[in-house]
Every structure is written in C-alpha cells, then in structure tokens.
Amino acid sequence: MSRLRRLLPVVATVAGLTALFMFGLLRGSPDRDIPSNFLGRAVPDFDLPVLERYMAEFGPRMTLDDVRGRPLVINFWASWCGPCYEEAPHLQRAFERFGDEVLFIGIQTQDRDGRAAGRAFVDRFGLTFPNLFDADSRTSIAYGLFGVPETFFVHADGTLQHKFAGPVTTTILEEQIGALRR
Amino acid sequence: MSALVVRTRRRLLVTVLVLTWLVTLGVAGAQDRELDPRVFEIGRELRCPTCVSESVSESNAAIAREMRVLIQEQLDQGASRAEVLAFFQDRYGDWILQNPPMRGMNLLVWLLPVLVLLVAVVVVMRMVRRWRAAADERIDVDPTDLDRVRAELQGPLGEGAGR
Numbered sequence: 001m002s003r004l005r006r007l008l009p010v011v012a013t014v015a016g017l018t019a020l021f022m023f024g025l026l027r028g029s030p031d032r033d034i035p036s037n038f039l040g041r042a043v044p045d046f047d048l049p050v051l052e053r054y055m056a057e058f059g060p061r062m063t064l065d066d067v068r069g070r071p072l073v074i075n076f077w078a079s080w081c082g083p084c085y086e087e088a089p090h091l092q093r094a095f096e097r098f099g100d101e102v103l104f105i106g107i108q109t110q111d112r113d114g115r116a117a118g119r120a121f122v123d124r125f126g127l128t129f130p131n132l133f134d135a136d137s138r139t140s141i142a143y144g145l146f147g148v149p150e151t152f153f154v155h156a157d158g159t160l161q162h163k164f165a166g167p168v169t170t171t172i173l174e175e176q177i178g179a180l181r182r
Numbered sequence: 183m184s185a186l187v188v189r190t191r192r193r194l195l196v197t198v199l200v201l202t203w204l205v206t207l208g209v210a211g212a213q214d215r216e217l218d219p220r221v222f223e224i225g226r227e228l229r230c231p232t233c234v235s236e237s238v239s240e241s242n243a244a245i246a247r248e249m250r251v252l253i254q255e256q257l258d259q260g261a262s263r264a265e266v267l268a269f270f271q272d273r274y275g276d277w278i279l280q281n282p283p284m285r286g287m288n289l290l291v292w293l294l295p296v297l298v299l300l301v302a303v304v305v306v307m308r309m310v311r312r313w314r315a316a317a318d319e320r321i322d323v324d325p326t327d328l329d330r331v332r333a334e335l336q337g338p339l340g341e342g343a344g345r
C-alpha cells in the first residue's frame with residue numbers, strides 16, 4: 001500500500017507529461033490558431049499591381065480605398081503553396097455565388113516565383129475575381145501573415161471580422177460571408 | 183587565325199567575364215544590402231513569422247530578409263528600437279516578440295519556471311530531511327545476527343565470501 005502511495009506521484013507526473021505531449025502532437029500547428037491582431041480594427045491599406053488578366057477591368061493598380069464600402073474577402077496565396085491549390089476552386093465558387101454583394105480579392109505573396117507563376121495559377125483555376133501581386137511581401141507583413149494561405153473577412157467599414165489560416169472550404173466561406181452580410 | 187584576332191577574342195572574353203562578375207556582385211549586394219548592426223539587434227527580439235524557433239536576424243526566409251530591410255528603413259527615418267518593435271507588435275500581436283510582455287497568459291511563461299523550481303526545491307528538501315531522519319533512527323538487530331556478522335568480518339579474508 002505504502003509502495004503504491006510512493007509510486008503515485010511518479011505515475012501522476014508521467015501521465016501528466018504524456019497528456020501534455022499528446023496535446024502538443026494533436027493540436028496541429030499552434031501558430032495557425034492565433035487570431036489576427038486586427039480583429040475588430042481596420043485592416044491596413046494596400047497599393048498593389050493587378051495581375052495582367054484583370055487589368056482591363058480593374059486598372060494597373062488597386063488600393064483598399066478603391067474598394068471601401070463593400071464587405072471584402074481578401075485571400076493571400078502563393079504559387080508554391082499546396083493548400084492554396086486546394087482552396088482556389090472553393091473561392092471561385094463562392095465568388096460566383098456571393099460576388100454581387102461581397103468583393104473578393106486575391107493577393108499573391110511570399111512568392112519568389114513571381115508573376116509568371118501567379119499568371120499560371122489564376123489561369124489554371126479560371127479565377128475571375130481580381131488578383132494582385134505583393135512582390136516584396138510588404139502587404140503580408142502589414143497584415144501580420146504567418147504563412148499562406150490566409151483569408152481575411154472584412155466588414156464594409158473596413159474592420160476585420162475574422163481571419164482564417166489554412167485552406168478555406170465552401171462551408172467556412174458560407175459561414176463567414178453570411179456573417180458579413182448580416 | 184591571325185594573332186590579332188586571337189588577342190581580340192581573348193580580351194573580349196576577359197571583359198565579358200569581368201562584367202559578369204561585377205553584375206553578380208551587384209545583384210548579391212542588392213539582395214543583402216548593408217544593414218546597420220542595430221537591425222540585427224532589433225531583429226533578434228522578433229520572431230520570424232514563417233519559421234520555427236528562429237528570429238528575424240537568424241532566418242534566411244524571404245519574409246525575414248524583407249523584415250530586416252523594413253527595420254533598416256524605419257531606423258533611417260529616425261524610429262527608435264521601441265517604435266520598431268511596436269510596429270511589428272501592432273501587426274502580429276505579442277506573438278512576434280521573443281520576450282513577450284509580462285501580462286495575461288504571458289505571465290505563465292515567466293512565472294511557471296520559477297514555480298517549478300520552488301516546488302523542486304521544497305520536494306528535494308523534504309526528501310533530504312526524510313533521509314536524514316532515517317539515517318539517525320536506531321535499528322534493532324538480532325544480537326545473534328550481529329555476532330555472526332562480526333565473526334565473519336574478523337575471520338580470514340574471503341572465508342565467508344564464497345558461500
């Protein structure tokens with residue numbers, strides 16, 4: 001009995017450490033869960049070149065001021081990023097459904113492969129919402145990005161409703177856009 | 183082929199090589215422009231957003247390089263160390279700081295090690311006290327056993343060892 005009592009702290013410590021270890025293993029990428037520091041605040045302005053495909057409609061450059069007054073979905077992506085390929089069709093479908101009320105903007109960032117790779121990406125998925133090019137990743141720093149893809153859901157007044165890190169799905173887009181329209 | 187042509191070609195080749203070398207040097211310089219040592223001091227206080235356990239100063243990720251240039255630009259504009267750190271903290275939150283401020287959940291990071299150390303000291307002290315008490319305790323031994331052991335110890339060397 002006394003031996004059991006003596007062993008109890010050791011067993012409890014090992015069990016505790018194992019639980020902590022398993023929690024660390026199973027919680028995924030912890031940095032991804034960190035909420036944006038812009039929650040409830042105005043998102044930063046940007047002034048970026050528009051990818052060639054969209055120039056006829058949107059001109060050579062686009063700023064946040066150009067699109068103020070409408071709810072926004074800003075999606076950051078890169079041509080080397082696997083999950084960005086996963087989410088692109090979901091974004092295009094959501095844009096076709098909600099594009100009249102909510103403006104979608106894609107921003108190619110943290111991408112050394114540059115415009116040619118960006119052009120191939122938007123062509124591959126036939127993305128019809130405007131996509132911009134953040135060559136020096138300054139906009140991604142301004143938005144406090146941890147990686148790509150990340151999607152920002154912005155109210156019409158420019159304040160951030162939610163940031164989603166990782167590939168968005170139709171369900172997430174519907175949920176967040178629903179909240180933006182309310 | 184005349185000697186003149188050979189000489190001209192050789193000169194051309196040397197010129198091309200020297201030019202190529204100069205251009206390469208220029209490009210490399212542009213990518214890693216001369217930065218103030220203060221940039222690296224401040225960069226050491228910031229976490230690289232896309233890396234694991236690396237500061238902005240240590241990382242070679244494109245985003246970290248751009249952040250170093252950004253720090254340099256801010257210093258050039260007269261910003262202080264605190265202002266530069268505040269700039270990144272405003273965008274990334276406390277996460278970006280290698281030394282998170284002592285408030286809220288961050289307090290755990292500062293207090294937990296001290297707490298664990300205190301608990302460890304208390305546990306070790308209690309154990310030592312228990313060992314000492316056990317050492318001071320009188321042990322009752324059967325006199326016959328004691329006599330036997332004494333006899334074996336005084337006997338010829340190795341006599342009792344083989345049994």
